[in-house]
Amino acid sequence: MTQDVEMAEQAPPSNSVTSASPSVFHHLKEIASLIETGAYAREVRRISRAVRLTMVLRKKLKVSSLFAFLNFFLLPGSDLHSRLSSFLPKEDEHDMEVDTASSGTPTPVKHPLPEIEIYCYLLVLIFLIDQKKYNEAKACSSASIARLKTVNRRTVDVLASRLYYYYSLCYELTGDLAEIRGNLLALHRIATLRRDELGQETLLNLLLRNYLHYNLYDQAEKLRSKAPHFEAHSNQQFCRYLFYLGKIRTIQLEYTDAKESLLQAARKAPQAALGFRVQCNKWAIIVRLLLGEIPERTVFMQKGMEKALRPYFELTNAVRIGDLELFRNVADKFSSTFSSDRTNNLIVRLRHNVIRTGLRNISISYSRISLTDVAKKLRLDSPNPVADAESIVSKAIRDGAIDATLDHANGWMVSKETGDIYSTNEPQIAFNSRIAFCLNMHNEAVRALRFPPNSHKEKESAEKRRERQQQEQELAQHIAEEDDDDF
Amino acid sequence: MDPKFTEVSQTFERFKAAFVREDFDTCTRLLSQLKVLLTAFTSLPPLFQETSNAIDELTIARDIYEHAVVLSVKMEDQDAFERDFFQLKPYYTDARGRLESSPKEYSVLGLNLLRLLVQNRIAEFHTELELLSQSALDNPCIKHAVELEQSFMEGAYHRVLSARQTAPDVTYDYFMDLLAKTVRDEIAGCSEKAYDRLSTSDARQMLLFSSDKELLQYVEQEHPEWEIKGGFIIFQKVKDSVPCKEIPSLQLITQTLSYARELERIV
Structure with missing residues (x-):
């Protein structure tokens, strides 16, 4: 549950090329100017770029550069300035960078742009979380959320969704997630009213996470099924959504759908988000086992996952062999892992599948076998093993797990000859489902293709350029989605 | 108070x-x-x-x-x-x-x-x-x-x-x-x-009835398709009713046509 937290925060290295020589403060100033132009031109794309650049700087943030930044953009002594600086630890020595003093002359505007204001909050909040000052972070995030409620600008949405995320994160880190549930719901309502789709997406995920943290699957599903749906804006949020959806469906026994969501989440997740992908894989393995499938060995051998998936590998092995004794041993051996993964209850459900596989093996190997032997082979430990074996076998026959008949008078099970599968429609169905999968994949890929706007136009008149720029502005909205996909 | x-x-x-x-x-x-x-x-x-x-x-x-x-x-x-x-x-x-x-x-x-x-x-x-x-x-x-x-x-x-x-x-x-x-x-x-046939006494035990009469009543109400003959319940009839296999031509045609249409789009 905790491993997927950090998924979004891995910035691609390509952005950090420029950050070698100039100071952090200098970079922050550049980012701020990016935000400013973005705010004036109403270009959401620039703002999300600014957020990404900030993530690159994250490791290098220091109190001094933060102070410099706040001094530069906010009026010292103003309400916001004093509030934000109160969260930051006091500086021991005055090692303000040299360029602060010289560039400090252009007195900041009395009322900074709301975007800049929110950005300051975000910067301080990230710094506090990285420094593990969670109580300050909680106070800071709450203050920022209060401020956010009063700002209604589309250019703020990107920053806001980040703030929501960190708001929830710092409460989770201190273990008080339940406290902010009402607040998150209110924020989700506000985001919906303002048609802030990115915010809705982020908040819905945070709420789902919040509910699932306390195993409130019922509430989570009710919220999920009633919340408005739209095309995903951010890949990360979509992955998370799929993961939560998969978990909910697993608990509610909709294994086929659950498998689909979990596998999709694992596939779509960025490479860097290893913890998240491990979680997805763990759940997907269990769901596949519950469906009666045996995951391939390659699933367990994925890079960086072998160790984490080891208990699940042994579990799969026990299910594959259909040995109840071995299954019980594995479940006991790794019970601490399973309970920390919160998959314990699912593993209890698997017992039934182990019996089924064992039964299938028996029915394939023997053409006729007495029920006493079946009970012995399945190692059913009950006061009346033969009667249990009989009813278990008859249920398996009804559910179509094995093809056999029972003879009550003689007390044995007679397996039917396995028919020639190629004389049935089975191959046709399998063929069709595979082709459909490929075609669907192709169509999805085509739909996901995006092209840079007007890349073929080389020369144009000034008038045309103005026209084009206007068009580009509209397009920027769409590109913002794509940009989000990158980080 | x-x-x-x-x-x-x-x-x-x-x-x-x-x-x-x-x-x-x-x-x-x-x-x-x-x-x-x-x-x-x-x-x-x-x-x-x-x-x-x-x-x-x-x-x-x-x-x-x-x-x-x-x-x-x-x-x-x-x-x-x-x-x-x-x-x-x-x-x-x-x-x-x-x-x-x-x-x-x-x-x-x-x-x-x-x-x-x-x-x-x-x-x-x-x-x-x-x-x-x-x-x-x-x-x-x-x-x-x-x-x-x-x-x-x-x-x-x-x-x-x-x-x-x-x-x-x-x-x-x-x-x-x-x-x-x-x-x-x-x-x-x-x-x-699971069974082809079952003697009524076994069935009575399995279905937890105390008398044959209750069993017959239950069969009549819930499973009228079961045949009771000579002290046996015969289920065979249920199994025979499985339709015999034939080639689902209409389905095959629609599937093949949709493959052709999709391929057309790709090429």
């Missing part, structure tokens, strides 16, 4: 007295009075206001709803059970930190699990199960329901039926009886697929 609170506790005492006498009419009447009275307390869910005697009010309200749940079982009213249980649930979840845990809690939760099992609402059963801690799962009441579900899923029906003797509380009997009926239908359904 708050006069409203005194009124509630007095009515509740009368309710409990009637409850012990098994005077269910009086119980229902008093219960609806109590529920109306409880609405006046602001400390109860969903408001949860921090009033001075919040703890007392919460405790008595929880006690009332626990009795209501048990009453509904005694009156064999499943809808009322569901209603009362959902009213009770916030006291177990949201007020957990403020109240001492109730001695009846696990018994009531176990009853609810059993109800979901009887109504075949397995998804909800598992959702409820996720809410329970490890220590709760070890509680005999909960464990009983969990094991029942497992045996039920496996098909070990004898274990389900013998669990009636080990039921942790008398209130469980009502649901266990219902479960027995469900189990009988399940066994009948499985038998018709």
Whole structure:
């Protein structure tokens, strides 16, 4: 549950090329100017770029550069300035960078742009979380959320969704997630009213996470099924959504759908988000086992996952062999892992599948076998093993797990000859489902293709350029989605 | 003492007295009075206001709803059970930190699990199960329901039926009886697929009937397609009715056409 937290925060290295020589403060100033132009031109794309650049700087943030930044953009002594600086630890020595003093002359505007204001909050909040000052972070995030409620600008949405995320994160880190549930719901309502789709997406995920943290699957599903749906804006949020959806469906026994969501989440997740992908894989393995499938060995051998998936590998092995004794041993051996993964209850459900596989093996190997032997082979430990074996076998026959008949008078099970599968429609169905999968994949890929706007136009008149720029502005909205996909 | 609170506790005492006498009419009447009275307390869910005697009010309200749940079982009213249980649930979840845990809690939760099992609402059963801690799962009441579900899923029906003797509380009997009926239908359904024929005496034992007459009646009502001949029940007829295989030409044509259309788009 905790491993997927950090998924979004891995910035691609390509952005950090420029950050070698100039100071952090200098970079922050550049980012701020990016935000400013973005705010004036109403270009959401620039703002999300600014957020990404900030993530690159994250490791290098220091109190001094933060102070410099706040001094530069906010009026010292103003309400916001004093509030934000109160969260930051006091500086021991005055090692303000040299360029602060010289560039400090252009007195900041009395009322900074709301975007800049929110950005300051975000910067301080990230710094506090990285420094593990969670109580300050909680106070800071709450203050920022209060401020956010009063700002209604589309250019703020990107920053806001980040703030929501960190708001929830710092409460989770201190273990008080339940406290902010009402607040998150209110924020989700506000985001919906303002048609802030990115915010809705982020908040819905945070709420789902919040509910699932306390195993409130019922509430989570009710919220999920009633919340408005739209095309995903951010890949990360979509992955998370799929993961939560998969978990909910697993608990509610909709294994086929659950498998689909979990596998999709694992596939779509960025490479860097290893913890998240491990979680997805763990759940997907269990769901596949519950469906009666045996995951391939390659699933367990994925890079960086072998160790984490080891208990699940042994579990799969026990299910594959259909040995109840071995299954019980594995479940006991790794019970601490399973309970920390919160998959314990699912593993209890698997017992039934182990019996089924064992039964299938028996029915394939023997053409006729007495029920006493079946009970012995399945190692059913009950006061009346033969009667249990009989009813278990008859249920398996009804559910179509094995093809056999029972003879009550003689007390044995007679397996039917396995028919020639190629004389049935089975191959046709399998063929069709595979082709459909490929075609669907192709169509999805085509739909996901995006092209840079007007890349073929080389020369144009000034008038045309103005026209084009206007068009580009509209397009920027769409590109913002794509940009989000990158980080 | 708050006069409203005194009124509630007095009515509740009368309710409990009637409850012990098994005077269910009086119980229902008093219960609806109590529920109306409880609405006046602001400390109860969903408001949860921090009033001075919040703890007392919460405790008595929880006690009332626990009795209501048990009453509904005694009156064999499943809808009322569901209603009362959902009213009770916030006291177990949201007020957990403020109240001492109730001695009846696990018994009531176990009853609810059993109800979901009887109504075949397995998804909800598992959702409820996720809410329970490890220590709760070890509680005999909960464990009983969990094991029942497992045996039920496996098909070990004898274990389900013998669990009636080990039921942790008398209130469980009502649901266990219902479960027995469900189990009988399940066994009948499985038998018709698994056996070619079955002697009536074996069938009677398997379906838990005390006399052949009951069995014949059951077969007539639930499974008129079974044939009874010479002391045997013959299921063969059911299996013969499986339609013989033929090439699903129409489906194949539509599939092939759709492949062609899709390929056209790609090329």
